[in-house]
Amino acid sequence: MTAPAVPDTHPPVKRSWYKENEIAVTPWLFLLPGILFFALYVIIPIFQSFWISFHQWDGLGEKTWVGLGNYERLLGGDRKFEVSFWNNLKWLVLYLLAIPMGLFISLFLNQTVRGIRLYKSLFFFPFVISQVVVGLVFSWFYLPGDQGLLNNVVGVFGLGPYNILGSPDSATYGIIAAGLWPQTAYCMILYLTGLNAVDPEQVEAARLDGAKGHKMLWYVIIPQLKPATFIAFVVTIIGALRSFDFIAVMTNGGPFGSTRVLSFYMFEESLSEFGFRMGYGAAIAVVLFFIMLGFITYFLWSMYQDEKGAR
Amino acid sequence: MHSMMKASVAALALGVASTSAFADGHALSGDLRIVSDMSNPAPRAVMEGLVADFGEMHPDLNIELTIVDREAWKTQIRNALTADAPDVVNWYAANRMGPYVEAGLFEDVSDMYEDGSLPGLDAVKGAMTLDGKQWGVPYTFYQWGIYYREDIFNELGLEEPTTMEEEIANCQVILDSGRKCYAIGTKFLWTAGGWFDYMNMRTNGFDFHMELARGEVEWTDPRVVETFENWAQLIDMGAFIDDHQSYSWQEALKFMTDGDATAYLIGNFAVAPMRDAGLDDSQIDFYQFPTIADVPQGEDAPTDTFHIPAQASNKDNARAFLSFVASADVQTEINSGDALGQLPINADSGVDADEFLEQGFDMLSNNAQGGVAQFFDRDFPAEMASVGMEGLQEFMVFPENRDDILARLEEARQRIYQ
Numbered sequence: 001m002t003a004p005a006v007p008d009t010h011p012p013v014k015r016s017w018y019k020e021n022e023i024a025v026t027p028w029l030f031l032l033p034g035i036l037f038f039a040l041y042v043i044i045p046i047f048q049s050f051w052i053s054f055h056q057w058d059g060l061g062e063k064t065w066v067g068l069g070n071y072e073r074l075l076g077g078d079r080k081f082e083v084s085f086w087n088n089l090k091w092l093v094l095y096l097l098a099i100p101m102g103l104f105i106s107l108f109l110n111q112t113v114r115g116i117r118l119y120k121s122l123f124f125f126p127f128v129i130s131q132v133v134v135g136l137v138f139s140w141f142y143l144p145g146d147q148g149l150l151n152n153v154v155g156v157f158g159l160g161p162y163n164i165l166g167s168p169d170s171a172t173y174g175i176i177a178a179g180l181w182p183q184t185a186y187c188m189i190l191y192l193t194g195l196n197a198v199d200p201e202q203v204e205a206a207r208l209d210g211a212k213g214h215k216m217l218w219y220v221i222i223p224q225l226k227p228a229t230f231i232a233f234v235v236t237i238i239g240a241l242r243s244f245d246f247i248a249v250m251t252n253g254g255p256f257g258s259t260r261v262l263s264f265y266m267f268e269e270s271l272s273e274f275g276f277r278m279g280y281g282a283a284i285a286v287v288l289f290f291i292m293l294g295f296i297t298y299f300l301w302s303m304y305q306d307e308k309g310a311r
Numbered sequence: 312m313h314s315m316m317k318a319s320v321a322a323l324a325l326g327v328a329s330t331s332a333f334a335d336g337h338a339l340s341g342d343l344r345i346v347s348d349m350s351n352p353a354p355r356a357v358m359e360g361l362v363a364d365f366g367e368m369h370p371d372l373n374i375e376l377t378i379v380d381r382e383a384w385k386t387q388i389r390n391a392l393t394a395d396a397p398d399v400v401n402w403y404a405a406n407r408m409g410p411y412v413e414a415g416l417f418e419d420v421s422d423m424y425e426d427g428s429l430p431g432l433d434a435v436k437g438a439m440t441l442d443g444k445q446w447g448v449p450y451t452f453y454q455w456g457i458y459y460r461e462d463i464f465n466e467l468g469l470e471e472p473t474t475m476e477e478e479i480a481n482c483q484v485i486l487d488s489g490r491k492c493y494a495i496g497t498k499f500l501w502t503a504g505g506w507f508d509y510m511n512m513r514t515n516g517f518d519f520h521m522e523l524a525r526g527e528v529e530w531t532d533p534r535v536v537e538t539f540e541n542w543a544q545l546i547d548m549g550a551f552i553d554d555h556q557s558y559s560w561q562e563a564l565k566f567m568t569d570g571d572a573t574a575y576l577i578g579n580f581a582v583a584p585m586r587d588a589g590l591d592d593s594q595i596d597f598y599q600f601p602t603i604a605d606v607p608q609g610e611d612a613p614t615d616t617f618h619i620p621a622q623a624s625n626k627d628n629a630r631a632f633l634s635f636v637a638s639a640d641v642q643t644e645i646n647s648g649d650a651l652g653q654l655p656i657n658a659d660s661g662v663d664a665d666e667f668l669e670q671g672f673d674m675l676s677n678n679a680q681g682g683v684a685q686f687f688d689r690d691f692p693a694e695m696a697s698v699g700m701e702g703l704q705e706f707m708v709f710p711e712n713r714d715d716i717l718a719r720l721e722e723a724r725q726r727i728y729q
Contacts, residue, residue: 165557256556
């Protein structure tokens with residue numbers, strides 16, 4: 001670097017620190033309120049949960065340090081935990097049925113006939129009503145004996161009566177079926193918007209090449225729906241982990257705890273009427289956190305891969 | 312809201328001052344904040360009436376009453392007691408007080424029991440005692456027992472049974488007539504706790520039941536197994552309605568009002584809905600749970616209570632309110648058939664002329680020599696109660712799982728009572 005030939009007789013005006021760093025600082029200033037509240041209400045409580053999970057605590061008195069005791073009990077053969085964990089898996093796997101079902105309905109509805117808007121909104125209707133209402137309606141539908149609609153219908157064919165929610169073997173599936181109703185509607189709406197974006201020229205070209213029926217669907221339509229499928233997958237996984245409302249309304253975790261999932265078990269241990277075992281509840285929360293973290297990492301990774309591929 | 316309350320109290324004070332002015336001698340002043348869980352229509356009216364009457368006696372006292380949902384209160388009380396505590400709260404007797412007594416959140420009111428400000432409460436003192444001290448004042452309790460369809464019993468020519476053999480013989484007749492013997496709804500578990508309480512108290516006696524509640528007996532003990540064997544006799548003969556795990560107690564009531572089931576082991580609170588459903592007193596009646604072994608009979612009679620939070624700011628006013636609520640006249644009034652419709656806790660109170668209240672009062676006064684228990688979920692520690700009731704529900708559906716259930720409960724016992 002060469003020194004200026006003419007000495008600088010006008011040294012630069014001393015600018016304020018903020019002015020000097022404006023470009024770097026301003027975004028953080030705008031982010032600050034968000035970061036602050038996110039930290040206060042999300043990040044810090046996560047670490048607090050970790051901390052509490054190493055204690056025995058009734059939420060009122062002194063905490064007693066038990067180290068990994070809660071985890072040893074939880075992962076070392078707690079039957080309630082095992083039942084809840086397997087139920088979570090059932091939810092995750094079976095809830096994904098909402099995606100093909102949603103796709104099927106959206107293909108069915110993706111046509112121009114008189115009144116199609118009405119049909120579309122009727123199919124979307126279950127997603128609009130509250131989960132609690134859906135759960136309640138289904139629990140009436142499943143009522144045992146000859147009271148529920150289900151038993152009246154299967155009774156016509158000489159089957160039943162079934163007590164879907166009263167039997168530990170079928171109760172979880174009954175609740176998942178109730179959950180699939182609104183979730184299918186959600187996937188349907190995602191695919192309907194996706195179908196609008198399908199390139200008609202590609203369809204035309206495929207048709208010229210002789211593709212039709214399920215080959216057309218599999219090789220031409222579905223690849224173009226990939227973004228919609230990804231979002232449907234994400235919201236369905238999240239929906240499966242948020243099954244709490246349905247369980248609370250339909251069976252309250254019963255019969256004899258056979259429909260619990262981890263989030264419900266956590267609530268029962270820490271916050272319910274007979275609960276207030278905060279340490280143990282926090283330990284369940286931590287385990288659930290890591291399970292969800294696995295999914296979130298996968299989503300973030302696959303989104304990152306997609307973006308890399310697009311570049 | 313606050314100022315409205317003040318205004319109405321002031322208006323009340325004006326109206327009353329001229330008539331019954333300061334009959335009490337030492338009128339209270341200052342504030343009194345009450346949080347009550349008496350949110351159902353009838354109890355709510357009672358609570359509001361209590362506050363109005365107390366305000367009339369103490370015109371200078373500024374009373375603020377907040378009524379919260381009864382179910383929600385079960386979890387809200389923890390926050391209420393720790394942050395900005397009110398002066399009086401509702402809760403339940405016996406072990407349910409435990410967590411708050413241990414955490415030092417309830418005021419020790421033993422002094423009230425000693426200095427004579429609570430006459431007539433000797434009989435219920437035990438239910439309020441933990442660690443040798445009293446922690447609150449009860450305001451109502453009710454009996455449990457078998458409520459049955461008198462008209463169906465008459466039709467089948469059955470008498471009220473007093474022993475389990477008679478009970479089973481009756482039940483067989485009922486089953487043969489195409490009905491079920493007992494309605495029950497175990498969806499929310501606790502109703503099964505009532506059956507276990509009685510089965511165990513009748514098989515092994517009240518004292519054994521309490522030892523079990525305190526965790527001093529193993530769940531796999533042969534005496535406990537015997538209780539379950541006695542219970543299984545009824546389950547195996549199909550005495551209980553089908554699919555009871557899917558109903559709440561209110562939903563199961565329909566079986567009794569429809570005449571599909573003839574009896575219901577439940578608390579006295581079920582009488583009002585039975586009457587509302589169209590049954591009159593010639594159709595329903597009550598009998599004490601029949602005896603099994605030769606042991607003094609113990610009864611379930613859950614007690615609801617008032618307490619003073621340890622962090623309350625107007626404890627003197629709160630104490631005055633507690634002794635007002637527990638006084639004989641007030642007890643007679645608030646427990647009458649058209650108010651709470653339950654039993655007064657004061658020995659000097661009158662029991663309303665109601666078929667069920669009279670029978671219940673007589674049973675608890677003269678025929679409960681074993682002792683009076685609160686209820687499964689109040690006598691057992693919370694965690695044991697929740698694990699236990701789940702096991703009891705499973706037993707009622709799958710009695711063949713008994714040994715597995717008991718092993719599980721025993722495992723829980725060893726962990727919980729350390």
